[in-house]
Amino acid sequence: MKLHCEVEVINRVHSSLNIRSNAKYLRSTLALGKEPKNVQEYFILHFSSVNKNGTKYKVKCMKQVFVKCLNEGKVTLRFEEPPHDLCIKSEVIQLKSFMRLLKSCITGDTKDLKLSNLSSIGITSKDIAPTKLTINNRSEFPVKGFPRTLKFLYINGLKLCNFRRDILLLNHLTVLDLSNNEIEKIPPEFGRLPNISELYLSNNSLGLNKNSDWQWLLGLKISKKLKLLDLRENKIINLPKDIWKLQNLVTLKIDKNSLYKLPTTLGRITTLRYLSVSENNLRTLPCSLIRCGLEHLDISSNNFKSEADAPKIADYTPWDIYINSLVHIAAKTVLKHKFFYAPNIIPKTLVELLDNSNMCVCGQAVLNDKYYVIKPFELIGFSISRHIVSNFVNKGSSVSVECFFCSPKCFVK
Numbered sequence: 001m002k003l004h005c006e007v008e009v010i011n012r013v014h015s016s017l018n019i020r021s022n023a024k025y026l027r028s029t030l031a032l033g034k035e036p037k038n039v040q041e042y043f044i045l046h047f048s049s050v051n052k053n054g055t056k057y058k059v060k061c062m063k064q065v066f067v068k069c070l071n072e073g074k075v076t077l078r079f080e081e082p083p084h085d086l087c088i089k090s091e092v093i094q095l096k097s098f099m100r101l102l103k104s105c106i107t108g109d110t111k112d113l114k115l116s117n118l119s120s121i122g123i124t125s126k127d128i129a130p131t132k133l134t135i136n137n138r139s140e141f142p143v144k145g146f147p148r149t150l151k152f153l154y155i156n157g158l159k160l161c162n163f164r165r166d167i168l169l170l171n172h173l174t175v176l177d178l179s180n181n182e183i184e185k186i187p188p189e190f191g192r193l194p195n196i197s198e199l200y201l202s203n204n205s206l207g208l209n210k211n212s213d214w215q216w217l218l219g220l221k222i223s224k225k226l227k228l229l230d231l232r233e234n235k236i237i238n239l240p241k242d243i244w245k246l247q248n249l250v251t252l253k254i255d256k257n258s259l260y261k262l263p264t265t266l267g268r269i270t271t272l273r274y275l276s277v278s279e280n281n282l283r284t285l286p287c288s289l290i291r292c293g294l295e296h297l298d299i300s301s302n303n304f305k306s307e308a309d310a311p312k313i314a315d316y317t318p319w320d321i322y323i324n325s326l327v328h329i330a331a332k333t334v335l336k337h338k339f340f341y342a343p344n345i346i347p348k349t350l351v352e353l354l355d356n357s358n359m360c361v362c363g364q365a366v367l368n369d370k371y372y373v374i375k376p377f378e379l380i381g382f383s384i385s386r387h388i389v390s391n392f393v394n395k396g397s398s399v400s401v402e403c404f405f406c407s408p409k410c411f412v413k
């Protein structure tokens with residue numbers, strides 16, 4: 001391993017003889033390696049602009065390690081022979097991984113070296129490469145930014161108004177909890193984080209800004225990894241149609257928002273198993289949900305439309321549904337076979353057409369959203385979810401479902 005750093009070499013013999021040292025910090029490279037002949041022996045090579053050939057320090061000749069200022073990116077390595085102190089300054093994360101490696105060279109090898117040098121000062125692998133961080137107070141934010149090694153980050157109840165952009169650097173992050181803040185917007189770049197599988201955003205102000213930007217949902221990386229999305233207790237009126245891009249989502253919680261409708265595209269998330277939408281203003285459910293194979297659906301405390309409000313089926317003739325343009329026929333084929341499409345392959349208008357498609361009761365795509373009916377379905381016997389939570393007065397109550405039709409055949413059904 002190589003470490004790019006600045007090093008000041010102090011010769012202790014010179015200092016003890018009171019010889020004035022002209023040492024100063026020089027841009028350097030430290031390399032940790034093994035002796036070719038003796039695999040048990042490790043060494044550190046120090047190169048700098050004035051020492052191009054490098055000086056070799058045997059790890060077993062190390063006498064002491066000073067790591068008090070490791071969190072500020074400084075350590076000192078003291079060697080018995082040559083009697084040098086290497087004062088090292090480097091970027092914290094890199095320095096920590098260098099020290100971790102050095103420690104394993106020591107622990108895995110030279111038993112006579114006093115391990116207390118390292119361990120007594122309390123370096124543990126956890127300090128060197130932290131993977132979890134909980135911040136309960138603004139003063140707890142790390143001065144030098146979040147460690148890049150983080151996998152779990154919890155920033156809870158700090159009244160943060162803005163999404164912290166340094167989170168966007170955390171490529172190893174899998175769980176992000178920003179609950180109980182006042183965040184209005186997630187930056188589009190968030191969608192590029194490659195490992196996020198759980199995102200907790202409950203009790204924030206998402207949706208407060210009417211032009212809420214949901215661009216991050218379009219990130220190819222996030223769409224493949226995100227499994228849990230918690231948006232409870234926000235100000236969301238419209239869940240974006242693009243939500244279906246989260247093609248591995250299993251759990252979606254949107255309780256306590258102001259939704260009056262769910263996007264019909266939800267049915268395109270075939271992995272969705274747990275959906276809770278209680279305490280919204282939902283008037284209908286999209287029929288596409290039948291396609292998800294939900295295990296759990298919570299629709300309690302909503303405002304479902306009564307049968308009387310629904311448009312009459314007789315308002316349409318099956319012939320209307322027969323009329324299909326060539327574009328629609330082609331688009332249906334793309335959707336049926338789940339062909340990959342993106343704005344760099346086909347015109348943007350076609351991408352929008354495909355993205356906004358609805359779903360027929362039979363599961364086929366419907367490009368024309370003109371023909372739909374709102375039909376009451378009895379909750380019992382309606383195979384929308386294995387387990388339904390609702391607080392309707394009697395269990396036999398019906399729920400209004402918005403149905404789209406791909407053909408007169410489905411329409412008549």
Ligand SMILES: [Zn+2]
Pocket residue numbers: 360361362363364405406407410
């Ligand atoms: Zn159909």
